[in-house]
Amino acid sequence: MKGFFLGLSNGATCVAYCTPVLIPYMLGEGKNIARNYIALTQFLLGRLAGYLVFAFIAWLINLSILDRLGSKGFLIGVLYIVFSCLLMIYAFFRTDVPCAAQSIDRIARKIKVPLLIPTLAGLLSGIALCPPFLLAMTGAAAEGNLSYSLFFFFMFFIGTSIFFIPIPFVGALRRIQALQIIGKMASGIVGLYYLYAGIIAVIEGVRGI
Amino acid sequence: MKTDPHKAPQGESIGTTIVLTMVMAVTTVVMFSQGKMPQDPKELIALALTILFANTIFFLLIYTGRTDRYRAIYFSTFAVALVISFISHMFEVRGSMSLSEAKVFQCEVPFCHLVIPMTLVPVALTKTIIFPGSLIGGYASIASMFVIWIGATLAFGRGFCSWGCFYGGLDDGFSRVLKRPVIKNINPKWIYLPFAVLLFVVLTAAAYLSPVYCSWLCPFKAVTEFKAVTSTTVLIQTIIFVSLFIGLVIVLPILTKKRTQCAFFCPFGAMQSVTNKINAFDVRIDKEKCLKCKRCIQVCPTLSMNEESLEQGRTRITCMKCGKCIDNCPKGAIGYHIKGTDIPGKRNVYRLLFLFSAFLFLAIFSSHIIEDGIMRILKLITTGSMI
Numbered sequence: 001m002k003g004f005f006l007g008l009s010n011g012a013t014c015v016a017y018c019t020p021v022l023i024p025y026m027l028g029e030g031k032n033i034a035r036n037y038i039a040l041t042q043f044l045l046g047r048l049a050g051y052l053v054f055a056f057i058a059w060l061i062n063l064s065i066l067d068r069l070g071s072k073g074f075l076i077g078v079l080y081i082v083f084s085c086l087l088m089i090y091a092f093f094r095t096d097v098p099c100a101a102q103s104i105d106r107i108a109r110k111i112k113v114p115l116l117i118p119t120l121a122g123l124l125s126g127i128a129l130c131p132p133f134l135l136a137m138t139g140a141a142a143e144g145n146l147s148y149s150l151f152f153f154f155m156f157f158i159g160t161s162i163f164f165i166p167i168p169f170v171g172a173l174r175r176i177q178a179l180q181i182i183g184k185m186a187s188g189i190v191g192l193y194y195l196y197a198g199i200i201a202v203i204e205g206v207r208g209i
Numbered sequence: 210m211k212t213d214p215h216k217a218p219q220g221e222s223i224g225t226t227i228v229l230t231m232v233m234a235v236t237t238v239v240m241f242s243q244g245k246m247p248q249d250p251k252e253l254i255a256l257a258l259t260i261l262f263a264n265t266i267f268f269l270l271i272y273t274g275r276t277d278r279y280r281a282i283y284f285s286t287f288a289v290a291l292v293i294s295f296i297s298h299m300f301e302v303r304g305s306m307s308l309s310e311a312k313v314f315q316c317e318v319p320f321c322h323l324v325i326p327m328t329l330v331p332v333a334l335t336k337t338i339i340f341p342g343s344l345i346g347g348y349a350s351i352a353s354m355f356v357i358w359i360g361a362t363l364a365f366g367r368g369f370c371s372w373g374c375f376y377g378g379l380d381d382g383f384s385r386v387l388k389r390p391v392i393k394n395i396n397p398k399w400i401y402l403p404f405a406v407l408l409f410v411v412l413t414a415a416a417y418l419s420p421v422y423c424s425w426l427c428p429f430k431a432v433t434e435f436k437a438v439t440s441t442t443v444l445i446q447t448i449i450f451v452s453l454f455i456g457l458v459i460v461l462p463i464l465t466k467k468r469t470q471c472a473f474f475c476p477f478g479a480m481q482s483v484t485n486k487i488n489a490f491d492v493r494i495d496k497e498k499c500l501k502c503k504r505c506i507q508v509c510p511t512l513s514m515n516e517e518s519l520e521q522g523r524t525r526i527t528c529m530k531c532g533k534c535i536d537n538c539p540k541g542a543i544g545y546h547i548k549g550t551d552i553p554g555k556r557n558v559y560r561l562l563f564l565f566s567a568f569l570f571l572a573i574f575s576s577h578i579i580e581d582g583i584m585r586i587l588k589l590i591t592t593g594s595m596i
């Protein structure tokens with residue numbers, strides 16, 4: 001549920017930053033809504049693939065590093081605190097800075113095979129190291145089992161994807177800048193939750209040492 | 210009716226004002242007393258003072274042509290009376306402001322409108338109200354609050370935040386303490402924060418079936434009720450709501466002269482902003498008369514006016530219809546307006562229609578609270594105790 005929730009709160013931001021990539025593509029192609037949905041599906045599948053790769057990496061990190069440490073809870077707590085602070089800075093004070101995915105997407109647009117563009121853009125946006133993503137990764141790594149990690153990222157994917165559904169009806173998203181700011185701020189509030197979770201984990205970790 | 214196109218709007222003539230006030234007086238006497246006079250002299254005095262206060266304010270609103278100045282006096286009195294009445298009531302029935310787990314289980318928590326956005330998705334999904342309040346009856350039931358909210362929303366949209374909300378008068382009042390703001394430049398991006406809080410609390414309420422805003426973020430718990438501190442989590446929640454109350458409801462409104470809780474944090478306000486689209490009244494600017502002096506942008510307590518909106522002759526979606534920009538425009542270019550009609554059109558008529566309905570709503574909604582607040586003060590003076 002945590003992954004879904006984190007994805008949901010972050011979804012508006014993802015959508016706000018991914019639409020500048022998706023919409024011109026859809027408009028440029030000048031296809032109908034059904035074709036737009038196909039492009040969107042390709043994009044989302046690429047994104048899912050990116051997330052699942054990271055789920056695997058999160059599990060490996062847990063296996064190779066976290067499990068060997070005596071105070072895993074403490075370390076996870078510290079990571080939560082660092083990433084949630086990053087997320088809050090990014091959400092509340094750097095609202096003008098685009099998310100990491102945007103620059104990666106530019107690379108995808110340079111690739112000239114039309115069928116692959118949405119899939120690659122999705123894949124690359126899925127592996128962008130933005131603060132909410134780093135938090136998701138810490139959350140997945142904390143549990144230390146592969147199926148949980150995959151499930152966590154899958155739910156994160158579902159959460160963020162809900163916001164993509166209306167995109168093929170491009171006209172409805174005129175107020176894209178307002179949506180970007182609202183989405184970012186919402187993820188900043190989620191950062192507050194993780195800050196709290198981090199502080200509690202650190203306190204408990206210290207007690208356990 | 211005095212109408213000079215080159216001056217800020219004037220009030221109505223004394224004759225019109227008296228006639229309108231008489232109508233308001235009859236309505237308020239009937240509504241406030243509910244057809245029966247109290248036997249207890251203290252109650253009778255409290256009722257008489259409430260009626261007198263409401264009608265004096267209404268008279269001044271109509272006669273002087275100033276909307277925000279007199280609205281704010283009534284609105285802030287309502288908020289202060291709520292605090293007095295609510296806290297006294299809690300001490301009367303529970304012996305303290307804190308809520309025990311037992312009361313939560315017995316569903317005896319008074320329902321307030323700020324919870325509404327969090328209840329909608331869970332109601333649709335699970336057919337249950339995720340709030341431990343009573344559905345009908347009791348101090349503030351869920352059903353009565355929903356009925357009041359739907360009516361007010363259809364009539365005034367976000368006008369509810371300046372003419373209905375029983376907390377709004379607190380930051381509104383504190384925003385008037387200083388003559389000039391100490392903090393002047395507020396980044397306009399903060400008007401999006403309530404929408405982000407709304408998104409967050411709606412999603413978390415749907416995911417966890419719990420009113421997260423009430424448990425973690427609502428600053429008004431500091432002046433109404435809160436959970437008894439029995440664990441570290443509740444202690445953290447208490448630190449959060451007390452800090453938010455001091456920061457957003459007291460200190461920042463004083464320093465900025467803005468309604469910082471309502472404009473930059475409240476998720477209910479964000480939801481009401483959206484409802485601004487579906488009701489008859491809005492605030493519009495007559496572009497022919499406008500000098501572009503930007504006084505309205507400076508004074509708006511919610512940053513609902515900016516250069517772009519001024520250019521378009523309208524306010525932003527977050528406008529609370531408080532009337533401050535209307536009072537401050539040197540050219541009388543701003544006024545209440547009925548959607549679909551001409552601008553300026555019959556602006557005095559639009560103003561009267563808006564004021565009559567908005568003030569009547571405010572007066573009726575607040576009557577028992579103000580009356581009870583006065584009663585408690587009279588009790589304090591005569592017996593030394595409010596309960």
Ligand code: SF4
Pocket residue numbers: 494498499500501502503504505506519537538539540541542543
């Ligand atoms: S206060 Fe606003 S509407 Fe009135 S003249 Fe100045 S800029 Fe124009």
Ligand code: SF4
Pocket residue numbers: 492508509510511512513514524525527528529530531532533534535
């Ligand atoms: S635009 Fe005018 S009426 Fe609306 S909130 Fe601002 S000051 Fe009040």
